[in-house]
Amino acid sequence: MKWHHVANNWPAFYEAILDKWPDADEADLDExxxxxxxxxxxxxxLEGMERSEAREELRDxxxxxxxxDVVMDESHDDISIRNSAKYVGEGEDEFADDSRFGDDEEDARD
Known part of the structure; x- marks a missing residue:
């Protein structure tokens, strides 16, 4: 993963950060x-090491x-959904025809 994945989803990474660095504090991470x-x-x-060592640990x-848990994070899902809009053609109603997915008849029965 790249740092921008972490920075753009910072709170979603707290659990992973705490798994790697259990002495980290969420209040400090907020800051x-x-x-x-x-x-x-x-x-x-936190680890009592040189910055170069910490940089290497972060790189690893x-x-x-x-x-x-980050991939499944709601804010990450929302971004993915918004980005998928570029695949819907201009003037196309993304809800118009979903028969190829096989659920039109189910909706009609409900």
Whole structure:
């Protein structure tokens, strides 16, 4: 994952951050608010290491996958839904014909 994934969804990453750095505090994370340099300083202080070591630890953490709780986060879903609008043609009603999905008859019975 890239830092912008973390910064753009900062609160959704709290659980993953606390899993990696259990001594981190949510109030401190609120203050950091996705600022990478501030987060590196925070991790260095928290773990009692040099900033370069903290930067490397963060780099290793970022090499992993985006945690599923972030992917499933409501705000992330909303962004994905808004971004999908670019695939709906101009003047097309996205609700007009969903027969290819097989649920038109179910709606008619309800």
């Amino acid at each position: 950091i608010d996705g600022d990478q340099a501030a987060f590196i300083r925070y991790i260095a202080e 953490w970022l090499a992993g996958e985006i945690p599923s």
